[in-house]
Amino acid sequence: MADAEDLKRRAAARALEYVTDGMRLGLGTGSTAKHFVALLAERVAGGLKVVGVPTSEQTKAQALSLGVPLATLDEQPELDLCIDGADEIGPGLALIKGGGGALLREKIVASAAREMIVIADETKLVGTLGVFPLPIEIVTFGVVATTRRLESAIAAAGCAGELRLRHTKDGKPFVTDQGNVIVDAHLGQIADPRRLARAVEEVAGVVEHGLFLGLARRAVLAGADGIRVLEDQTAA
Numbered sequence: 682m683a684d685a686e687d688l689k690r691r692a693a694a695r696a697l698e699y700v701t702d703g704m705r706l707g708l709g710t711g712s713t714a715k716h717f718v719a720l721l722a723e724r725v726a727g728g729l730k731v732v733g734v735p736t737s738e739q740t741k742a743q744a745l746s747l748g749v750p751l752a753t754l755d756e757q758p759e760l761d762l763c764i765d766g767a768d769e770i771g772p773g774l775a776l777i778k779g780g781g782g783a784l785l786r787e788k789i790v791a792s793a794a795r796e797m798i799v800i801a802d803e804t805k806l807v808g809t810l811g812v813f814p815l816p817i818e819i820v821t822f823g824v825v826a827t828t829r830r831l832e833s834a835i836a837a838a839g840c841a842g843e844l845r846l847r848h849t850k851d852g853k854p855f856v857t858d859q860g861n862v863i864v865d866a867h868l869g870q871i872a873d874p875r876r877l878a879r880a881v882e883e884v885a886g887v888v889e890h891g892l893f894l895g896l897a898r899r900a901v902l903a904g905a906d907g908i909r910v911l912e913d914q915t916a917a
């Protein structure tokens with residue numbers, strides 16, 4: 682039976698079929714996106730011409746080490762395709778992202794792309810979002826006050842749960858590539874993702890959240906029985 686890494690690699694390999702010569706690509710972050718970048722590098726070594734815009738310092742380092750040509754988003758503000766992983770994939774290809782802490786750059790890069798394809802093993806597909814804690818990136822000024830305001834806003838949006846500041850393994854607050862911190866909202870379920878997104882966005886101090894709504898057009902999901910491609914034509 683295929684293990685999880687093998688499934689992620691298969692999803693990444695299938696998504697590579699959407700990549701054509703000359704494309705400007707958003708390169709996601711995380712273990713599934715890492716497989717995609719490694720496979721893309723093989724194609725680049727074979728002559729494929731693309732330019733990638735990485736969504737994190739981690740992905741940038743990997744792509745550079747493998748010889749994938751890179752640009753900044755300022756150099757390439759319009760992208761053809763963004764390929765990234767997700768923590769949960771819900772109805773309408775609504776996503777929770779940010780488990781790897783890169784949600785802010787991931788959302789900016791995905792928004793700059795004409796199309797986003799999400800790649801994952803099929804365990805990421807859920808009926809209702811929210812078992813995976815929702816990452817919310819906030820500025821370092823006033824973390825306690827912002828977290829309290831977030832708790833109230835989240836409750837008013839019909840969700841309940843605990844908010845926890847994310848820490849690294851050595852006990853320090855996790856700091857994002859943009860110098861912010863992340864609060865993970867352990868909600869269990871998110872009945873109305875749009876309502877929650879609006880409520881979170883209204884809190885001062887919030888930079889971005891991990892709900893990606895209306896962004897992904899396709900999900901390439903790998904499971905024991907093969908690959909499934911889900912499509913949502915309403916995505917931007």
Ligand SMILES: O=C(CO)[C@H](O)[C@H](O)COP(=O)(O)O
Nearest residue numbers: 711712713766779780781783
């Ligand atoms: O949003 C992300 C990083 O911020 C990742 O795409 C998400 O956490 C999925 O990661 P993985 O492919 O390792 O399961």
